[in-house]
Amino acid sequence: MTDTRFDVLGIGNAIVDVISRTTDDFLVREGLVKGSMRLIDAEEAERLYEHMGPTKEVSGGSAGNTIAALAGLGGKAAYFGKVSDDHLGKAFAHDIRAVGVHFETAPLMRIAPDHAPTARSMILVTPDGERTMNTFLGACTHLTPADIDVETVAASKIVYLEGYLWDPPAAKEAFREASRIAHAHDRRVALTLSDSFCVERWRPEFLELMRGGFVDVVFANQAEVKALYETADIDAGVAALRADVGLAAVTLSEEGSLVASRDGVVRVAAAPAAAVVDTTGAGDLYAAGFLYGLTHGFDHATCAELGGLLAAEIIGHIGARSQSDLADLVRQAGFPV
Amino acid sequence: MTDTRFDVLGIGNAIVDVISRTTDDFLVREGLVKGSMRLIDAEEAERLYEHMGPTKEVSGGSAGNTIAALAGLGGKAAYFGKVSDDHLGKAFAHDIRAVGVHFETAPLMRIAPDHAPTARSMILVTPDGERTMNTFLGACTHLTPADIDVETVAASKIVYLEGYLWDPPAAKEAFREASRIAHAHDRRVALTLSDSFCVERWRPEFLELMRGGFVDVVFANQAEVKALYETADIDAGVAALRADVGLAAVTLSEEGSLVASRDGVVRVAAAPAAAVVDTTGAGDLYAAGFLYGLTHGFDHATCAELGGLLAAEIIGHIGARSQSDLADLVRQAGFPV
Numbered sequence: 001m002t003d004t005r006f007d008v009l010g011i012g013n014a015i016v017d018v019i020s021r022t023t024d025d026f027l028v029r030e031g032l033v034k035g036s037m038r039l040i041d042a043e044e045a046e047r048l049y050e051h052m053g054p055t056k057e058v059s060g061g062s063a064g065n066t067i068a069a070l071a072g073l074g075g076k077a078a079y080f081g082k083v084s085d086d087h088l089g090k091a092f093a094h095d096i097r098a099v100g101v102h103f104e105t106a107p108l109m110r111i112a113p114d115h116a117p118t119a120r121s122m123i124l125v126t127p128d129g130e131r132t133m134n135t136f137l138g139a140c141t142h143l144t145p146a147d148i149d150v151e152t153v154a155a156s157k158i159v160y161l162e163g164y165l166w167d168p169p170a171a172k173e174a175f176r177e178a179s180r181i182a183h184a185h186d187r188r189v190a191l192t193l194s195d196s197f198c199v200e201r202w203r204p205e206f207l208e209l210m211r212g213g214f215v216d217v218v219f220a221n222q223a224e225v226k227a228l229y230e231t232a233d234i235d236a237g238v239a240a241l242r243a244d245v246g247l248a249a250v251t252l253s254e255e256g257s258l259v260a261s262r263d264g265v266v267r268v269a270a271a272p273a274a275a276v277v278d279t280t281g282a283g284d285l286y287a288a289g290f291l292y293g294l295t296h297g298f299d300h301a302t303c304a305e306l307g308g309l310l311a312a313e314i315i316g317h318i319g320a321r322s323q324s325d326l327a328d329l330v331r332q333a334g335f336p337v
Numbered sequence: 338m339t340d341t342r343f344d345v346l347g348i349g350n351a352i353v354d355v356i357s358r359t360t361d362d363f364l365v366r367e368g369l370v371k372g373s374m375r376l377i378d379a380e381e382a383e384r385l386y387e388h389m390g391p392t393k394e395v396s397g398g399s400a401g402n403t404i405a406a407l408a409g410l411g412g413k414a415a416y417f418g419k420v421s422d423d424h425l426g427k428a429f430a431h432d433i434r435a436v437g438v439h440f441e442t443a444p445l446m447r448i449a450p451d452h453a454p455t456a457r458s459m460i461l462v463t464p465d466g467e468r469t470m471n472t473f474l475g476a477c478t479h480l481t482p483a484d485i486d487v488e489t490v491a492a493s494k495i496v497y498l499e500g501y502l503w504d505p506p507a508a509k510e511a512f513r514e515a516s517r518i519a520h521a522h523d524r525r526v527a528l529t530l531s532d533s534f535c536v537e538r539w540r541p542e543f544l545e546l547m548r549g550g551f552v553d554v555v556f557a558n559q560a561e562v563k564a565l566y567e568t569a570d571i572d573a574g575v576a577a578l579r580a581d582v583g584l585a586a587v588t589l590s591e592e593g594s595l596v597a598s599r600d601g602v603v604r605v606a607a608a609p610a611a612a613v614v615d616t617t618g619a620g621d622l623y624a625a626g627f628l629y630g631l632t633h634g635f636d637h638a639t640c641a642e643l644g645g646l647l648a649a650e651i652i653g654h655i656g657a658r659s660q661s662d663l664a665d666l667v668r669q670a671g672f673p674v
Contacts, residue, residue, distance in 0.1 A: 021660040054405070054432040054658055057394040068391070087424035095391035098357075321391055323358040323655070 006102065007075045007295040009156035011148075011178055012063025013140040013164050013171075014081030014105075015119040016088040017280070019318055020052045022124040027132055034126065037133040037195045039167060045136040048122055057088070058319040059095035060121060062194060063162040065281045065320040069288035069310060071099040072326035073337055075295065078102040078152050080178075082143040085109050088118035089139065095321065105147050108139045116141060129276035129315065141168040145177040153178055154185040157295050158217070160287070163194030166202045179214040190217035192287055193224040200227055210244040217294075218248040219287050225250055238265060249290050249304060251283060256308060259300040268304040271312040281320020285310035289330075292337070302335070309333055343439065344412045344632040346493035348485075348515055349400025350477040350501050350508075351418030351442075352456040353425040354617065356655055357389045359461040364469055371463065374470040374532045376504060382473035385459055394425070395656040396432035397458060399531060400499040402618045402657040406625035406647060408436040409663035410674055412632065415439040415489050417515075419480040422446050425455035426476065432658065442484050445476045453478060466613035466652065478505040482514040490515055491522040494632045495554070497624070500531035503539045516551040527554035529624055530561040537564055547581040554631075555585040556624050562587055575602060586627050586641060588620060593645060596637040605641040608649040618657025622647035626667075629674070639672070646670055 027034055030048070040048065049055075059068070061081060071077040079096055083089030085107045096103045108115060121135040143165075153159060159182040165171045179189045191209065193199050199206060206228060209215050218241065220228070225237035234252075238260050241248045248260045256270040286307035293303030313329060314322060330337050364371055367385070377385065386392075396405070401418060408414040416433055420426030422444045433440045445452060458472040480502075490496055496519040502508045516526045528546065530536050536543060543565060546552050555578065557565070562574035571589075575597050578585045585597045593607040623644035630640030650666060651659060667674045 049431065052431075052435065054396065054435045054660070055428070056656065056660075057428065059391065091392070091394065094386065094389075098389065098391045317654075318660070319393065323391070323393075 003155060004157045005076065005155040006078045006152070006157070008067065008070055008158045008160050008291050009078040009080070009152055010063035010067035010160045011080045011165060011175065012061050012162040013119055013137060013168070014064060014083045014092055015061040015121050015135065015140070016092055017058050017060035017123050017319060018049070018055045018120050019058060019123045019125060019278070019280070020055045022053060022126060024126055027124065027126065032124070032132050032134070034132050035130050036197050037135060038197070040134050040136050042136060042138075045120065045122065045134070048134055052122060052124070056318060057091070058321055059092045060281070060320050062164055062192065062284050063160060064092070064096060065284035066160060066288045066291070067101055068096055068099050068321055069285050069326060070292055071101045072322060073288065073292045073330060074327050075292050078156060080105050080143070080147055080149070082139045082147065083107050084116065084118045084139040086117050088120060092118060102152065104149070108142050123280055125278045125280070125318070129279050131278060131280040137168050141170065143168065143171045143174050145174045148174050148177045148181065150181055153181040153187070156182070156187060158188045158190055158291060160190045160192070160291060161215070162192050163198045163202065163206065166198065166205060176214065188216045189214065190219065190291065191215040192219040192283065193228065196223040196227040199224050203228060207244065216246050218245045219283070219290070220248065221251045221283060222253070249286070249307065251286055251311070257286065257304045259304050261300065266301050266304070268301055268308060271305070271308040273312040274316045276315050278318045279315050281314045282311045284320055285314040306330065306335055340492060341494045342413065342492040343415045343489070343494070345404065345407055345495045345497050345628050346415040346417070346489055347400035347404035347497045348417045348502060348512065349398050349499040350456055350474060350505070351401060351420045351429055352398040352458050352472065352477070353429055354395050354397035354460050354656060355386070355392045355457050356395060356460045356462060356615070356617070357392045359390060359463060361463055364461065364463065369461070369469050369471070371469050372467050373534050374458075374472060374501075375534070377471050377473050379473060379475075382457065382459065382471070385471055389459060389461070393655060394428070395658055396429045397618070397657050399501055399529065399621050400497060401429070401433060402621035403497060403625045403628070404438055405433055405436050405658055406622050406663060407629055408438045409659060410625070410629045410667060411664050412629050415493060417442050417480070417484055417486070419476045419484065420444050421453065421455045421476040423454050425457060429455060439489070441486070445479050460617055462615045462617070462655070466616050468615060468617040474505050478507065480505065480508045480511050482511045485511050485514045485518065487518055490518040490524070493519070493524060495525045495527055495628060497527045497529070497628060498552070499529050500535045500539065500543065503535065503542060513551065525553045526551065527556065527628065528552040529556040529620065530565065533560040533564040536561050540565060544581065553583050555582045556620070556627070557585065558588045558620060559590070586623070586644065588623050588648070594623065594641045596641050598637065603638050603641070605638055605645060608642070608645040610649040611653045613652050615655045616652050618651045619648040621657055622651040643667065643672055
């Protein structure tokens with residue numbers, strides 16, 4: 001085993017969030033499914049933006065949020081994701097590097113014949129704090145196996161992949177390549193199922209990744225587990241998950257989370273949360289806390305508690321990147337970070 | 338008098354805020370004066386950005402913030418300011434139009450030989466909520482009298498100008514031109530002194546604008562009044578202000594504000610504020626409330642109370658553009674909007 005320079009390497013769609021508060025009426029008028037993520041093309045992105053209220057732009061991307069938070073806790077982190085050399089791409093790169101993440105994926109250059117701009121997700125936040133995402137993948141569709149730097153993968157204790165990576169076609173092979181390299185170096189591979197609609201799109205592939213041993217750890221919420229196993233019974237879903245993967249962390253909203261492994265199922269209560277302002281990033285931050293714990297020798301229950309604490313922090317304000325001192329927050333809550 | 342299509346027309350530097358939380362140590366290391374606004378060039382903007390933590394990008398600009406909030410209250414508003422046809426310029430235009438503001442200033446095109454990008458202010462927010470601003474004016478230096486649309490000025494009850502406009506040289510003539518047109522149509526002209534350092538830079542010109550009858554209403558905070566009259570005695574400053582201008586609103590931080598006119602001085606207590614997260618925009622939002630009142634027949638004390646209420650709202654979160662429903666907030670506090 002070579003040196004583990006990084007605790008976690010995240011691979012995902014590198015996206016800037018364009019966030020706006022809106023009403024339930026607006027979602028209805030636009031025919032949007034509250035709480036979902038849908039993929040849109042450049043034209044629809046322009047049209048929707050024109051109809052949206054004033055926005056804030058904050059770096060996002062599911063794995064990007066997780067990795068930024070992990071670095072904020074003091075974890076050693078790296079990230080692969082494709083941006084363009086435009087304003088949003090530079091902002092994304094600045095923000096992730098500014099928290100100490102190793103990020104060296106070559107940006108897509110504007111002179112490239114098949115250029116696409118940096119991805120953006122137009123996130124509509126309703127008064128109940130729920131977010132509805134409309135994502136234009138842009139440059140993310142250009143992530144390929146050539147972007148998987150072997151040394152970085154080999155030097156990371158855990159490689160964390162987002163299910164959303166299954167949407168841009170070329171990224172799938174990058175995803176599999178990263179898993180192969182990680183396992184060749186005795187590293188673990190984690191996957192988040194991302195979104196129940198994403199599970200609907202890629203169910204057979206996700207099951208194959210788990211059953212074929214491409215992934216060792218799975219993150220999911222209740223809806224994703226139910227979608228994966230096409231069951232309304234979460235306990236049946238968790239039992240199926242235990243048979244398919246060595247370790248799974250399942251978030252249960254207000255009911256906290258559970259950790260399922262060959263040894264059994266551990267349940268952890270939710271951390272107390274202040275008012276829910278914006279749920280964007282709750283799952284991403286849970287994964288950050290859990291992965292920090294897993295790479296620092298915490299037991300499974302403590303991993304889940306740390307994840308829950310970060311999730312509670314992020315839903316108290318707009319955006320999925322915290323500007324609070326996460327390490328300080330977590331220390332004050334009694335965790336040994 | 339022609340129709341008043343607009344309650345207030347704002348003219349200012351069209352800026353996108355690039356906001357980051359930082360420590361007092363960082364300000365000391367960078368040699369920055371906490372609470373101030375300094376002008377920087379493109380090179381320094383690049384250098385500082387590289388050293389800053391992760392950021393959020395939100396439309397800003399002093400008069401832009403005021404006008405956006407005035408529109409949020411239901412006021413009829415217009416804005417003149419120069420952006421470029423780049424990403425930040427499009428975001429600025431989108432955000433101000435999305436709240437219903439008439440904004441038609443021609444953007445500076447990227448093919449122009451003397452092109453400059455859209456202005457940005459790197460705002461460093463310390464744990465005490467104080468903001469320290471580093472502004473690269475970029476395209477703002479291209480605002481000229483040609484951008485002063487006569488019909489819009491003539492159709493606005495009040496033209497509101499920010500003192501910061503005195504910094505880009507070509508904007509001064511635009512400023513004077515707007516004042517001449519407004520007065521030719523029996524409109525009132527308001528000026529915010531913007532910042533005590535701005536007053537230091539332009540004291541004789543600001544006094545000349547007031548004494549020469551170019552402006553009828555002045556907005557200032559205590560430090561600006563003291564800087565304008567080179568006095569440590571705020572009462573002496575207010576007395577001098579009363580001699581120089583017909584109406585002045587002076588904000589006094591925790592002590593609320595006062596309104597000075599030929600008739601006397603009215604004092605109003607501060608609105609109760611929650612935790613101070615970021616003071617960016619407090620003065621801008623005060624002006625929004627005050628101007629809304631002034632253009633809707635409120636007495637001076639009520640104008641000042643409404644200004645104080647909006648200022649208290651904006652310091653409770655990051656950024657100077659509210660995503661709350663300001664009209665609803667103000668109605669709930671009992672104002673007739």
